[in-house]
Amino acid sequence: MEPIPYGRQHITQDDIDAVVATLQSDFLTQGPKVAEFEQSFANYVGAKYAVAVSNGTAALHLCAMALGVNEKSRVITTPITFVASANCVRYCGGTIEFVDIDPTTALLDINKVRALLESKPKGYYTGIIPVDFAGNTVNLEEFRKLADEYGLWIIEDACHAPGGYFIDSNGEKQLCGNSNYADLAIFSFHPVKHIATGEGGMITTNDEALYQKLLLYRTHGITRDPQLLEENHGPWYMEMQELGYNYRIPDMLCALGISQLQRADAGLARRRGIAKVYDEAFAYVDGIEILQTATEALQEDSETGHAYHLYVIKVADRKGLYDFLRTHNIFAQVHYIPAHTMPYYRDLGFKKGDYPEAELYYSQCLSLPMYPSLTAEEQEFVIEKVKEFVK
Structure with missing residues (x-):
């Protein structure tokens, strides 16, 4: 028997053809395939906006930045996750508080989260990062009720769960990443994930203000949008308005993602x-x-x-x-x-x-x-x- 790994990417001839076509096009990065992948993925999960980035960790970091995480922030997450779910808060200087899991599901235990919130004055905690661990979907409707009660934001770490869903109190399917209950959601396109681009990630949201911040932070904090510029010296002009990062994803990987998404x-x-x-x-x-x-x-x-x-x-x-x-x-x-x-x-x-x-x-x-x-x-x-x- 040949080696059997726990996970493996599946690359087809259609995937290869899509990447080759992009390699032969005019754009290897910052081209039309990025926007096409974003729109296709937003449609897939049912969100208004999607921002493609270099990997899932970059997605988490940008989310924390967009939500204003800083040295005063205290954020709750699960200890059973890849460390990036917690590290994104630390990147911004915030404090992480882990809460134990429900042993039957290995998901963040909402009852333990509530108990922690009740032990501190309102405003002590800033946000929650629930994780759809293994693809097992968190009931974000319940977490949203709790978050609203205590004034918290939610980042859904949905790296394991594109296409997953939970059933809400009205009997409706709520797809992971649709952002009906989370402020932001993130995905990874690492080779062992559902959709493989080699490296890559995606952020989804229904909040236009957060979406605009993500676009800015993804590319050095620089904008060329004439409506956003404080000055305008000509068509070449751009402004660095915030301290951002180079978290872009190239068009070749987006072409692969589009192809993979078609058989998701x-x-x-x-x-x-x-x-x-x-x-x-x-x-x-x-x-x-x-x-x-x-x-x-x-x-x-x-x-x-x-x-x-x-x-x-x-x-x-x-x-x-x-x-x-x-x-x-x-x-x-x-x-x-x-x-x-x-x-x-x-x-x-x-x-x-x-x-x-x-x-x-x-x-x-x-x-x-x-x-x-x-x-x-x-x-x-x-x-x-x-x-x-x-x-």
Whole structure:
């Protein structure tokens, strides 16, 4: 059996042709493919505006900047996420506060968030960054109610969940990144994600003022828009009005993203199909625990919009299973090491034991192979070896 990774990009001839056509065009960067990708992605998630950037971390940083995060800001997020979800606040000088997860879903526990907010005066905290971990979608309607009660903004980290959704209180599907409840949402186009551009990211919002700030900060804080200029010396003139960054994404990568987006629904359907096979295989196996979806945790048989970037199981001897699978060329992975246990965050005062549910989850979690080109034969081999070890 050839090596089976936990995730893998899927590049087709159409993808290659799209990139080659752009390489042969007049624009390699700051050209028409950027705007085309932005519009296509905004349409896909149902948001008014989208801003394409160099990667998901840049997207988070720009969001924090646009929302005015500074040394006085205190922001809440989950410890079970890639560290960029927290780092973006630190880039702007703000303070991060982690809140423990719901052990049934591994998502940020809204009840624990509420308890933290109630323990401090209103205005003490500034914002919340919930994460659609593994593609399991956060109920942002509930977080929005809580955020409004305490005057907080919301950045939805939806890197794992393009195409995912939750069902709101009116029975309507709310797509991840549509910004109906979050002020801003961000996505990543790293190779193992649903849509792969090599590196790349996207920010979505329905707020025009935030959108304009993002455009400015993405390109050094420079504008050429005649309506925004304080002076105008001629057609060449531009002004640096804010301290921004070069977080642009080139046209070649946007061309790849446009091509990938055209089969995003098919890829998502395949991921859900793979998850269903895993669910059925492991449902009654002693020693294997499957994460619940957010909706299942609230109500059995609810419709779920899980996007399945990852398929995570929990087992008692995680290290043993990890090593055993590698001997059979199955390269499962661990997501994530709790952010508060990283040396950088320990130096800020966090310590092991602060968030016991996150730490227990980490000791047991393993992400099994999950990507659209995973074959039925490969998946059955993975299932066979997992069961063999556990039994």
